[in-house]
Amino acid sequence: MKLLINGENKEFSEGLTLEELIRQLGVRKETVVAEVNRQIIQNERRAECKLADGDQIELIQFVGGG
Amino acid sequence: MAATIEQVKFEDTYQINGKTFTSRLLVGTGKYATNELMGQCLEASGTQIVTVALRRVNLDNKGEKTLLDYIDPKKFTLLPNTAGCYSAEEAIRVAHLARATGISDFVKLEVLFDEKTLLPDPIATLEATKTLVKEGFTVMTYTSDDPVMAQKLEQAGAHAVMPAGSPIGSGQGVLNPNNIRIILEKLKCPVLIDAGVGSASDVAVAMELGVVAVLLNTAIAHAKDPLKMAHAMRHATEAGRLSYLAGRIPKKLYAQASTPQKDF
Numbered sequence: 001m002k003l004l005i006n007g008e009n010k011e012f013s014e015g016l017t018l019e020e021l022i023r024q025l026g027v028r029k030e031t032v033v034a035e036v037n038r039q040i041i042q043n044e045r046r047a048e049c050k051l052a053d054g055d056q057i058e059l060i061q062f063v064g065g066g
Numbered sequence: 067m068a069a070t071i072e073q074v075k076f077e078d079t080y081q082i083n084g085k086t087f088t089s090r091l092l093v094g095t096g097k098y099a100t101n102e103l104m105g106q107c108l109e110a111s112g113t114q115i116v117t118v119a120l121r122r123v124n125l126d127n128k129g130e131k132t133l134l135d136y137i138d139p140k141k142f143t144l145l146p147n148t149a150g151c152y153s154a155e156e157a158i159r160v161a162h163l164a165r166a167t168g169i170s171d172f173v174k175l176e177v178l179f180d181e182k183t184l185l186p187d188p189i190a191t192l193e194a195t196k197t198l199v200k201e202g203f204t205v206m207t208y209t210s211d212d213p214v215m216a217q218k219l220e221q222a223g224a225h226a227v228m229p230a231g232s233p234i235g236s237g238q239g240v241l242n243p244n245n246i247r248i249i250l251e252k253l254k255c256p257v258l259i260d261a262g263v264g265s266a267s268d269v270a271v272a273m274e275l276g277v278v279a280v281l282l283n284t285a286i287a288h289a290k291d292p293l294k295m296a297h298a299m300r301h302a303t304e305a306g307r308l309s310y311l312a313g314r315i316p317k318k319l320y321a322q323a324s325t326p327q328k329d330f
Contacts, residue, residue: 033120060120065283066097
């Protein structure tokens, strides 16, 4: 299935959960906030959040700012 | 016995939505040459509240150190900003994302109107303030130095109102001290100068006006020697605050001799 992650199209196997996606991407899970189709998915719900073809995922973290 | 200056500084606290602070300098974490330098500057500045931003994870550089490797959220109150948002909806979304980190429910609300001036959109700012206050955020709102807008934001429930001294990153200092004086006279909630200061003297001037604190970023991060400037800003904040508390002499047109003029 195709997922749009932070604006980039990427191919993944079916049935992936958000938690697995974050692990596969190698992103540090403790510092990232995730949105699926503009809905924030809380940390503790990532394991039960099944992703589907065409989902838009945003992975956000703190950076420097004023 | 008279209090020592350290006691005066220790007891001179202020609160934002019930949370007590002693340092009156809030420092941003953007634009530093390295994160190590940023960490040193935060330390030197004595700050207790640091602003941070939220952006997409760089998927090509994953696993790299993140900002939070350099800032201990137990030591500093994180103040996530909504910088770069040009509508109330965008700013509210960013505030939600920030809160979802579980680290802070503070938000530096900033809804901009255009990229050249980085001036706030007053209508969208007011709308977003109302929403985020209702949702239980601690809302510190960036605004222009308009006394009417400042009052509207306080009425909307802002926990702190933060007029810009001058445009963001411009280093022009406090351009309209009279507007800041009027804002201070009218508002009961904490008023901070956010943005525009360039040097230690700018910070001292702001503090002498009676604002509870100053928020700055570029003035330290882009100084020739950021670490020295961080120290300077800490001293300037304390000097300006003490000068405000001490009460300055009135300005007079003519000289007033300091030395007795007779009996020699």
